[in-house]
Amino acid sequence: MTSTGPPSVHEAVGGDEAFLALARAHHRRCLADAELEHPFSKLDQHPRHVERLGAYWAEVMGGPPRYSRECADQSYVLWLHSGNGDIDDLGRRFLACFVAALDDAGIPADPRLRACLRAYMEWAVADVLAWSPTDAVVPDGVPMPRWSWDGLVR
Template identity: 65%
Template sequence: MRPSLYEFAGGEDAFLALARAHHERCVADPLLNHPFSKQDLDPHHVQRLAAYWAEVLGGPPTFSAELSDHSSMLRLHAGNGPGMLELGPRFVDCFVAAADDVGLPADPEFRAALRAYMEWAVADVNEFHDAGASVPSGWGMPRWDWDGLVTSGRD
């Protein structure tokens, strides 16, 4: 049996390192840095991000049990305008580079699954980019595995 993407990556420590490296890359990026360097950014953002990604990619349900749900995450990022659509590929590139930075496994199938997940996740968030976008309540966590989307959480 194949391990989950979470297990293959190295578990909780790997996802915390990935979230930290991704955040650092986004802050350093001249176009992405604005949303990532806000004074009002949650001081636990990196930990929350790590828990979210971990859960989606096969880890424990820490995010949904202790922090929030998918609807709340989408609401947090909604209404940022069409300019966010242009930032999606840069966000994905930072994610892929952060995986390199922290030494996640270089296995081609694993890396393809990570990239595909993040491209899907960016598109999911950008679905609500319009000002005044309304995100329905109660969406469960999406699930992603080696073969792609298992559930969007909207079922």
């Protein structure tokens, strides 16, 4: 049976392998950034961080729920990034690395797809930064975000 509707963002990007390539390219760019290098080279980072990041992005974009089944939930993701204080500049740098990594990973250059991915990352950075105050307490049960061609699925 074939699908009759437009492809999901996950499919348009190229599936799980494309998201893994994107996570690898993004991580390399972050390590090469003078400001992002420190948090991205921490010794306590999960040994499969890049693979988990690729699985997370794939799931958010309509792929299989591998991240939430095998790794963690959204509350954990937000908790990992919470309490860091004012990190707005890191957020801007993170976004710039993501946008540049789209080319590095060979993500299709379709303008609609690129705009969708950029809009997601702008939203995701803002979401993480909302939890950056040093006294932030992330609640349990934050739902996994789902992103479509039209933005955040509520």
